[in-house]
Amino acid sequence: MTAQIVWGTAYLTTALTLALTCVVALGFLLHLGSSVRRELLPLTLLAILVATMVAPLVTGRVIDRGTLMLGDVVENVYSSFWVNRLITLGVLALCVERILRFLIRHEWASVRGWGLFWAFVVFILSNQIANGIFGSHPFFDHKYLYAFPVYFGFFLVAQTQAEFCLRFARDSLLLFFVCSVLGAVIMPQAVIETGYSGFLPGIPVRYHGLGTHANGIGPLAVALVICLWRFPYHSCKLNRFSWFLVLISLLLSQSKTSIITAGVVGILLALYNYEGRKNSSPRSSLFIAITGSFCLLLSGVIAMVWLGIDAGQKFIDQLDVHDGHSVATLTGRTWIWLLSWQEFMASPIFGYGPSIWGPAYRESVGMLIAPHAHNQLMQSLSSGGLVGALGLSFYTVTLTMYAIRAAKRSKGMSLAFVALMLIRSITETPFNSLSVIQLEFFVQLLAMVACIGFLPEKETGHLSSIQPENRRKAGTTMRTQRGGADGTTSAA
Secondary structure, three states: OOHHHHOOOOOHHHHHHHHHHHHHHHHHHHHHHOOOOOOOOHHHHHHHHHHHHHHHHHHEEEEOOOOOEEOOOOOHHOOOHHHHHHHHHHHHHHHHHHHHHHHHOOOHHHOHHOOOOOHHHHHHHHHHHHHHHHHHOOOHHHHHOHHHHHHHHHHHHHHHHHHHHHHHHHHHHHHHHHHHHHHHHHOOOOOEEOOOOOOOOOOOEEEEEOOOHHHHHHHHHHHHHHHHEEEOOOOHHHHHHHHHHHHHHHHOOOOOHHHHHHHHHEEEEHHHHHOOOOOOOHHHHHHHHHHHHHHHHHHHHHHHHHOOOOOHHHHHHHOOOHHHHHHHHOOOOHHHHHHHHHHHHOOOOOOOOOOOOOOHHHHHOOOOOOOOOOOOHHHHHHHHHHHHHHHHHHHHHHHHHHHHHHHHHHHOOOHHHHHHHHHOOOOOOOOEEEEEEEEOOOOOOHHHHHHHHOOOOOOOOOOHHHHHHHHHHHHHHHHHHHHHHHOOOOOO
């Protein structure tokens, strides 16, 4: 009895102490967020990359022919990793602070782009919540809810400090690739895969960096290319070093999808850079839209040929073969897509549930190294059924529309980020948001910031709706114009 009272008292004291600490910390964050000039939430981008880099170093990862060899199951190590838990807690605290500040200041009228945020809400509800309740294998994790406050927090930051956020992402990505190179020198077995037969002749290695996989650092390299193109460093030497590092990392990752995407993104950015040197006209905008659509279509065709997805006829021929070993002749992704389609047909409305391609499911189907369906549409169909696929379609179309609207002011940056996500959807799942501490969600946040932060100004807009970095310049221009109208002059 005495022991129970002691344990109960200790538990209650600890709970009250933690609650009080959280209240004090939140109050401090509110005060700090209201007093500092820059938003604190972009620190989340660096936190995601730090969590990604620390995990392979601490867990002693060894890459053997593309497989992560650890003493425990990879998912168990990463999900219980204390660094991830602390970073997630810090990220949520920053998001709550920004949302509370939004409510206290009544910033509703100054916020624009609500359509994209609600499209994201529909996507999460249909692909992570509804299927977790009504799917054939119901499953729910509180981590699925974290995407809402994080996305909304960045949505608010993008209203006024999009440029600062993207510049900070550029610096964080450069730090990630520098640390990856240092990791390759210190512990190459955790960064470089040897004996790999890729498309680069005479280079039997594949560079995984400090990311989760080589296919994971490829998109980060493309994201850094986009940021460097739009926001180059003032130092020429630093710029050259950054470009050399990111391009070498991209090539050595031997990620075909990312390299194809880099080509498409480069064409889009070059077109908008060319348009910026000329007078904008409807004809030039139409030319860019047609060329961009052609590049996206061409990239899909190239990906299908390059990645060996032209095995469609072979797949049809195998459907009538009952020998289980014959399926092994198909490409790995084709087999994964077959399983995903079977799960969709088994539960066409709400799908299997968000736990598909988790450790238990992969063990049951004998696909231990397949973390997802390797196609975004197949992922949504298998996990969320028709409801999930409709939610994905709605979010994708809305995101593309906002990217087109913001393309002119962002000089093609918004289209480049969305193109990165859409092309990767052919072989990966870049829209997944099951965890906010993952590289896919990192790129998705950058795409949203570029689409919201560079929307055209409202016709009734004023200085408060202009990016803080440009307010002083805009105010000076308006005063100069008024001075000229009054017949006065000012010193140059």
